[in-house]
Amino acid sequence: MEMKDEPPTIKEGCFVVITRCGYSRLCPVVPGKRILLHKTVFYLDNLVGHSFGQYFEIVNKQLQVCSNTIPESVAFSNNLPDGLMSDSDADSNSDTEEANGNMEENASNQMVTCEELAEMKKKGTSSDEIIRTLVKGSLSFKRKSTFAQSKYVQRKKLKHSEYVLVLKPTIRLLADIFYKKNPGKMQYLRQDAFAMLLAKSNIYPGARVLIVEDCYGLISAAIVEKMNGDGICLQIHRGDQCQSKPCLDAMDFPENILKTFQPVPISLAFKENENEDNAIPIFTKWQQKLQEFEKGEFDSLIIASRFDPRILSEKLLSKIKLSGTIVIYSACIQVLSECFQQLRSSNQVLNLEIMDTFMRYYQILPNRTRPEMNGHVSCGYLLSGIVAE
Structure with a gap:
């Protein structure tokens, strides 16, 4: 019977590469050490014992391992969430693209208020659900071109997505x-x-x-x-x-x-x-x-x-x-x-x-x-x- 090598686990004192929304940082796993990555603060205490290459969600400034392999907000990082695509393609939607240039982005286009958003975060609502709610609550989203819709989702994901990917340091990652x-x-x-x-x-x-x-x-x-x-x-x-x-x-x-x-x-x-x-x-x-x-x-x-x-x-x-x-x-x-x-x-x-x-x-x-x-x-x-x- 062949023995399979166990995947390396994260230990206290070792180094990890934290990646979030295209931003990466090399961090030592030290209990109580405050980590700041692209305006998001969290701690690495809960990483010890887990395997490298996993997604974690930031909940109350602590990392919790994700149940699914790839979170939804990460999976559609360059695409629109299911069911939220505009009715016309980007190639043939010239009227929409022309109208999008004259469209003004302001707070009145968003039905979700700041209080509702804060309440969702207080209840521990996942970042996937928050992004979906913001997209559905946008009155101007359907009138945007496909390109503008994708950029809108990217901005919301960058602001509200709380998922990080923890990787083992490699020469290529360190060079980058x-x-x-x-x-x-x-x-x-x-x-x-x-x-x-x-x-x-x-x-x-x-x-x-x-x-x-x-x-x-x-x-x-x-x-x-x-x-x-x-x-x-x-x-x-x-x-x-x-x-x-x-x-x-x-x-x-x-x-x-x-x-x-x-x-x-x-x-x-x-x-x-x-x-x-x-x-x-x-x-x-x-x-x-x-x-x-x-x-x-x-x-x-x-x-x-x-x-x-x-x-x-x-x-x-x-x-x-x-x-x-x-x-x-x-x-x-x-x-x-x-x-x-x-x-x-x-x-x-x-x-x-x-x-x-x-x-x-x-x-x-x-x-x-x-x-x-x-x-x-x-x-x-x-x-x-x-x-x-």
Whole structure:
């Protein structure tokens, strides 16, 4: 009889990704911790013991697991609720669309009062029923075009839907969350450029990887996951402690996999403190990791940092073995152009190339398929090459 693996459950102290109406946030499961997601406040106390990938409803600022797999208000997120479609299609309803342009949206068009709405919420009425009541109570809803009806439902769902989806953190989710939160602190490393960086780095189980990054630990987390406990991911960082690596912490790797991650301060790697009085105890603390760094013979060098890549590549190139790969990411092409010239003149790196990627999000809806109106045009550039003698 085959034994099936039980799905992972949410434990106190672990990280979860909370998604609501297209907004996502990475949160630690801490009892009593107040979470604010798109103007909605709730607590995560009731998540412990449940499985990832479930929908929860916010009731009195607490999360309650949904009985149905996909709540109705989520299921018709881009469609109209059953029985509320207008009588004519959007293609043939030109009169309705023309009238919709002259239609004024005001409170007199809504039969449901604020007092009735507050009473429904006080009684614990589900957000599905609240949205249906608001749609049925709108006097102008039937006169709207199909497109306007869908937008109306979307606005009400965004305001009144109390459903959240709880997901287990993955590299893709973390890359999307932190890029949307603050692309500048991610060095404008978008998901497509991130995927290209990993592909060019030639990461595999058992590899020795040398990395310098300032992307919330996203690249290090992806490498550690890829190596699956076999190999070394040695990261050079600023300061005495490796800080600002929430992506690595959020993945919650077991100890046998996390052991491959070995941070080393940049001051020790470049021997900036060797003449200071406190150098001996500091060196003893990092001795094993420094020995791995001095050993060299790394298969890959990855640089995605605020440091000047020309200086880093010059100092670290000798640590990469022959036929090893070097990948440098920067949001500025001028920096990579100068680094390209420096590496080419050294005659130590072959197959040098600078590349960029292009990605555009599309809205896919009936009769409304188009590119998203907002987005970042550039996501940075990659310089890659192969180390030779």
